[in-house]
Amino acid sequence: MEKDSMNKVITPLSTRRGGGGEASFLTIHRQEAGYRPIHDRIHDFGEVEQTLNTHQRREQASRCMDCGVPFCHWACPLGNKAPEWNSALCKGDWELAFRLLTSTNPFPEFTGRICPALCEKACVLNRFNHEPTTNREDECAIIEAAFRERYIQPRTDIVRNGKKVAVIGAGPAGLAAANALNQMGYTITVYEKNEAAGGLLRYGIPNFKLNKAIIDRRIALMEQEGIAFNYNANSTLYTLHSTLKDYDAVVLATGTPTARDLKAPGRELKGVHFALELLSQQNRVLAGMEFTKDERITAKGKDVLVIGGGDTGSDCIGTAHRQGCRSVTQIEIMPKPVEGPDDPQNPWPNWPRTLKTTSSHEEGCIRRWNINTLEFVGENGRLTGVKVQEIDWKPAVVPAGSPAGSPPPRPLMVAKGEPFVIKAELCLLAMGFLKPEHPEYPENVFVCGDAQNGASLVVRAMASGIDTARKVHAFLSR
Numbered sequence: 247m248e249k250d251s252m253n254k255v256i257t258p259l260s261t262r263r264g265g266g267g268e269a270s271f272l273t274i275h276r277q278e279a280g281y282r283p284i285h286d287r288i289h290d291f292g293e294v295e296q297t298l299n300t301h302q303r304r305e306q307a308s309r310c311m312d313c314g315v316p317f318c319h320w321a322c323p324l325g326n327k328a329p330e331w332n333s334a335l336c337k338g339d340w341e342l343a344f345r346l347l348t349s350t351n352p353f354p355e356f357t358g359r360i361c362p363a364l365c366e367k368a369c370v371l372n373r374f375n376h377e378p379t380t381n382r383e384d385e386c387a388i389i390e391a392a393f394r395e396r397y398i399q400p401r402t403d404i405v406r407n408g409k410k411v412a413v414i415g416a417g418p419a420g421l422a423a424a425n426a427l428n429q430m431g432y433t434i435t436v437y438e439k440n441e442a443a444g445g446l447l448r449y450g451i452p453n454f455k456l457n458k459a460i461i462d463r464r465i466a467l468m469e470q471e472g473i474a475f476n477y478n479a480n481s482t483l484y485t486l487h488s489t490l491k492d493y494d495a496v497v498l499a500t501g502t503p504t505a506r507d508l509k510a511p512g513r514e515l516k517g518v519h520f521a522l523e524l525l526s527q528q529n530r531v532l533a534g535m536e537f538t539k540d541e542r543i544t545a546k547g548k549d550v551l552v553i554g555g556g557d558t559g560s561d562c563i564g565t566a567h568r569q570g571c572r573s574v575t576q577i578e579i580m581p582k583p584v585e586g587p588d589d590p591q592n593p594w595p596n597w598p599r600t601l602k603t604t605s606s607h608e609e610g611c612i613r614r615w616n617i618n619t620l621e622f623v624g625e626n627g628r629l630t631g632v633k634v635q636e637i638d639w640k641p642a643v644v645p646a647g648s649p650a651g652s653p654p655p656r657p658l659m660v661a662k663g664e665p666f667v668i669k670a671e672l673c674l675l676a677m678g679f680l681k682p683e684h685p686e687y688p689e690n691v692f693v694c695g696d697a698q699n700g701a702s703l704v705v706r707a708m709a710s711g712i713d714t715a716r717k718v719h720a721f722l723s724r
Contacts, residue, residue, distance in 0.1 A: 270308040276377035277306055281605050288567045291453040291532055294605045295359070303387045306380045307335035313370050317595040318381065321368035323709035324350045324357075328365055328381045335384060344392040347385055352425045353464060353708065355393075356418065356447060358386025359456050361705050368595035376587045393463070400470035407431040409722055412493040416475065417445020418704045419695020420499030421468070422711030423718075427497075428473050430719055437479040437489070442533075445501055447704065449526040452561050454568070454605075458533065495690045495718045499711060502679035502696045508553065512622030517629030519543055521558045521676035528565055545571035549669045551632050552576040553619055554676030557604070562674045564606030575612040575668055579659075581639060582615035620665055622673065631667040638662050692718055 279296040281287065287294045298306065310332035318328045327346055334343035347354050361382055369378030392398050409432050413424045416438035428434045442448055444461045469475065489496050505520045507513070524543045531537065545566035552559045552566075555578030563574050584590070586600030607613065621633040642655035681700035684693060694714035695707040 270305075271311055271371055271374075271377075271379075274305055274309055276309070276371075276380060277302060278380060279383055281608070284609050287454065287605075288609050291528075291568055293359070293457050294454050294564075297387065297390075298383070303384065304336050304338060307332040307384055309371065309377075310336070310379045311370060317368040317370060318365035318379075321364040321595060321597070322350075323364070323703070323706045324712070326350050326365060326381075326385070328379065328384075331388060332379060332381070332384060335388060340388065340391045340395065341397050343388045344397050347388050348392075351385070351708075352422055352712070353418070354385045354389035355460050355464065356456070357705050357708070358382055358389055359460070360447075360451060362703065364597055364703075364705070367597050372587075373594045398467065400467055401429070404429065404472060405431050406433055409433070409494040410435070410492070411495045411497065411718060411722075412437060412489045413497045413499060414479075414489070415445065415499035415501060415695075415697070416440075416443035417499060417501050417695065417707065418447060419501075419697070419707040419711035419714075420445070420497065421464075422708040423497045423499060423694055423715045424473055424711075425468060426712050426715035427718060428468070428471060430715070432494075432718075432722075433472070435474045435476060435493075437476045439479055441477050443475055443477075449529055450522055450558070450561075452525060452565055453529060453532055454564055455561070458529065490688065490691070494722055495692065497711075497714055497718060498684075498687075498691065498693045498697055499695045499707075499714075500682070500697045502682060502701045504680045504682070505675065506677040506680055508619060508675055508677065510619055510621050512624055512629075515622050515624040515629040516627055517624070517671055518622055518673045519675070521552070521554070521562050521674045524565060524674055525558075525561055528569070543672075545569040545574075545672050547572055548671040550574045551668055551670035551673045552676055553632075553673065554578065554678070555580070555613075555615070556676065556678065558678075559674070559676035560602075560604040560606045562676055563611050564604075564609060566672075566674075567606070567609045571672075573612070574610065575614070575670070576607075577617040577619070577634065577668070578613075578615045579618055579637070580615065616662075618659065618661075623667060629671055629673055631669045632673055633665050633667050635665040636662045690721065692721075 279298045281294045282296060310329050312329045316329050319325055327350060331343040331346040334346060351357060363382040365381050366372060366378040372378035411427050411432045411434055413420045413434060413436045416436050420436060424434045424436050443465050447456060448458055448461055505522060527543055546569050548571055550566045550571045552562045555576060559576055563576060566574050583599055583601045586598055589598035589600050592598050616637050617634050618637045619632060619634050622629055623631040623633055638660045639657040640660050642658050679701040682697050692714050694710045696702060
């Protein structure tokens with residue numbers, strides 16, 4: 247009789263029904279693959295996440311209950327059919343699991359590594375015992391098996407319809423749109439301002455979360471299926487001056503290129519940078535690009551301050567550790583999120599806005615909330631510290647006579663205590679991005695992803711790209 251590490255009997259997989267098995271969710275606990283040991287991973291940029299073995303992965307898939315109302319479908323921007331492919335995975339039919347997974351998700355190798363897994367927070371098991379099915383890890387395992395077993399082969403049977411579409415921007419939205427339109431028979435050219443495809447995937451997300459060979463593998467497949475990529479595209483392409491006349495339609499997927507700045511005194515000091523300046527440069531260094539000593543942004547031997555409490559700030563923390571920083575502090579102007587797992591303001595199946603501790607935070611970081619930045623302090627033109635102040639947020643009084651249904655006024659920021667200086671020789675601004683504004687375009691120009699909706703998740707950008715491809719197809723089929 248086989249038993250697990252907790253001395254519990256393991257029901258043979260062959261006797262279970264995947265996706266609604268024999269109450270597997272009651273007898274098998276959620277098991278995550280976890281991360282490489284901290285003392286090992288902070289010395290390189292290899293992916294930090296580990297993998298389960300095949301038996302364990304099938305066990306985790308067996309926990310899916312095949313719910314009558316699958317909230318995972320509802321929560322996933324792509325509408326992924328998690329119960330269906332978990333069922334196939336549990337039964338050991340990896341190829342069927344792959345077919346079901348890619349029927350809605352064009353790039354599971356990306357979402358399987360970096361998606362926050364909205365589906366898991368909406369999983370009925372999350373409501374039941376806060377042990378949702380490991381959908382994200384399962385989909386990553388499925389797609390990696392598909393590449394390994396060569397279930398994935400470039401399509402050679404695509405019939406071209408004689409129409410051409412330009413996709414401007416090779417981030418997740420542009421790649422999803424290009425892929426979908428190519429499968430429909432359009433001749434696709436992707437224009438990218440950088441030297442390689444991927445957008446935020448390549449230049450914003452560190453290698454320790456997403457190895458760039460994973461992107462290269464997918465781009466090679468897309469090229470084999472007929473998509474042309476034009477890199478280092480000049481700015482005229484982004485203003486459409488030279489594309490409209492050559493294509494039947496144009497898809498703009500240029501993302502959110504403008505980071506939110508902090509116009510505090512001392513902003514010009516050397517050592518104050520946008521987060522993506524550090525992240526994109528480090529990824530380029532790992533790709534073999536060289537920078538001069540003056541160009542290089544590095545945390546080596548420095549006290550680092552990250553302003554902004556989101557995922558980009560977390561990525562800066564992990565990068566700073568790998569560069570050899572002395573210390574890292576992360577501050578956020580908003581209050582500390584509730585320490586979950588439940589969020590009373592956003593009850594299940596909505597996404598809970600709870601405190602998130604990432605692998606980078608685990609590597610060492612001082613975190614503070616309700617901190618306002620007042621001034622960048624320096625000597626001889628170089629940053630030495632950042633003057634900050636603790637604050638409180640007070641509810642604003644609703645003006646008398648306000649119309650019913652009016653949005654509530656914003657809370658008021660109130661200073662608390664005396665200002666103080668956080669020592670830092672490197673400060674990284676990770677406060678999000680500004681939503682782009684667009685002029686009125688001709689009817690054959692379509693905007694998608696973050697360029698349309700503002701900065702959001704990779705999975706939402708991909709969903710927007712697919713939706714835009716359908717709109718282009720409808721327009722060109724009139």
